Amino acid sequence: MPPRSIDRDEVRDLLAEEDAQLVEVLPAKEYGEEHIVGAVNIPLKELDERAPRELERERPVIVYCNDYQ
């Protein structure tokens, strides 16, 4: 099942109230140029491999990229 799409207010709520993990799935270069404060970078191609090691399973995960794609 695909992840549920959320808006910016829900992002802010999840970060503030649920200690969510924010993940930018773009390549490292684009992350370095600009990212949302507090986000970590796991490029989409590496997500399945790295997520179990680098993210906490019990906390919500919010993924994002540049814009609607």
Next chain:
Amino acid sequence: MGFPQVYDYAPGKKSWGSYGLPREGTNVPDRSAGDVAHRDVPTCTLADRLADVRARVRAAGWDTCIVVNEQRVVLGRLGRQAIATDTDESVEQAMTPGPSTVRPSIGAEDLLERMRTRNLTSFLVTTPDGRLVGLVRRGDLE
């Protein structure tokens, strides 16, 4: 991913920045329009009496007033002339409708260049859905 709670913020970082929310990185300007905007710029609605608006704006030391609706979406602007003169008009008649705006994420340097090119002394900052963030004066950027 196999995680129980995964969400997709589909609008992404471009939208996040355009609402003036915090970003970082080598391409993020040190100062943006959202950082330098005067958020206390006076506002009024179409239902207000123009004479009352003028008195309030002048008393506050401003020479402009932004006309907004209930959601703070910008409808127009009462400029220096409209505030300074005492004509018998409505707010709607006196305002300049649909003023040019920029998003809070635009860098201060880029905004200054835009003002110089268009010979403007101030610019309104709004979110992508048109809600007022504030007003940037050219003098704040020079």
